[in-house]
Amino acid sequence: MAGESTKGEQTRQLIVDTAVRLFGEQGYDKTTMRAIAAAAGVSVGNAYYYFPSKGHLVQAFYTTVQDAHADACRQALQAPGTFVDRLRAAMLTGVDVMVPYHDFAGSFFKTAAEPGSPLSPFSADSAPARERSVRMFRSVVDGATTKIDPELRAELPELLWLAQMGVTLYWVHDTSPGQAKTRLLVERAVPLIDRLAGMSRFRVFKPVMREILSLYRLLR
Amino acid sequence: MAGESTKGEQTRQLIVDTAVRLFGEQGYDKTTMRAIAAAAGVSVGNAYYYFPSKGHLVQAFYTTVQDAHADACRQALQAPGTFVDRLRAAMLTGVDVMVPYHDFAGSFFKTAAEPGSPLSPFSADSAPARERSVRMFRSVVDGATTKIDPELRAELPELLWLAQMGVTLYWVHDTSPGQAKTRLLVERAVPLIDRLAGMSRFRVFKPVMREILSLYRLLR
């Protein structure tokens, strides 16, 4: 897991660590490339030798947060349980883990939201992180004792990841203290999702769900 | 409606017109403030005397597009019809109107998506444009002959506006030729929305819908 120890790899790591620290301390916009380079004791150009842009330095930040989320979830998801409980655990720990970075995320969001950006959660560059997150939601679904339509169950992990992107979108714009409203959103949306998933087996609802799934597959 | 004709108002208009033209010709990023100022025959500082930032020059662009959309819809919404037909008309004309500006929207999107930005569709500054759009969706709903639960019907215009924001989000990221996938999304999502709206009167579904509406009201 630990990287090679060549000169370059060391410098690269030094720059990432410094950047992540400064991002956390001062936010994205206020942390200039010059400041990162100076704090790391290298030149500006050197930072650009390892990272094609300032935004790419944030991938490391992503990974850090995602690791924390994975750790926080592992314990909660160890034992099987109802779908509601598992989903709530996954999503709430997600919010918890992000809380310290709310300001940072706000200033960085515009970069990640840009259509062509490699930092967009939908981009090819983000595929590993995305797949990892989907895997986590798959384990949420797999360990769930609740009865769910098989076709929906297969697609659910990806849909839940999408839902989490939506929650994150709301969270970024949420200015309530401690992002309380986002928590409220999760608390109340999760049971709703559960109810809808349960209804997916009813006769009247099944064709609608099928249509939604087929549309989703077509457009993603 | 036409503005005053003071010196300042003239200059302001000149700058806006030039900016809108250049944005359309070259996109957002490639149109520099220096270029706008030069093409308008004023100094850079003068542009900043009237507009606090480059992004603010885009509000005029918004208004232009929205006017075009309103015009395109008026005719289609004149006569009453089914909910599906009216909603499809409203949303498809929305896409049509935006098509010429897809590249522009892509490069500008990051600015509008920023949480604190006055150009965010959720911001206070965008309230007039937002309310106008919601009004349009209200006329879509009001003229609809389809039976819809009254509580949902009251809230539906705002929800449809939100849906259109979602469509726009998809559209911005849609790289298919002519944004064909976005059209597909509208074509197939509209009947789905109609079906769900119709189901809202069923006994099993009503409490779920109530919960969704109450959650939405709480969090907006």
Next chain:
DNA sequence: CGCCCTTCTTGAACGTGTTCAACTACGACC
């Protein structure tokens, strides 16, 4: 050692959005 090639590093320079102290134009009031 001397040579060469790759890897790594530098800092000045470019073009950008934005700011600001200074300047001009012009209308109102004495």
Next chain:
DNA sequence: GGTCGTAGTTGAACACGTTCAAGAAGGGCG
């Protein structure tokens, strides 16, 4: 007519992200 104050205007200057030609370090090979 003269004077003053506001509205309008200027362009140099700033800080930023990014680029690039140039050089330094290091190591394999004769």
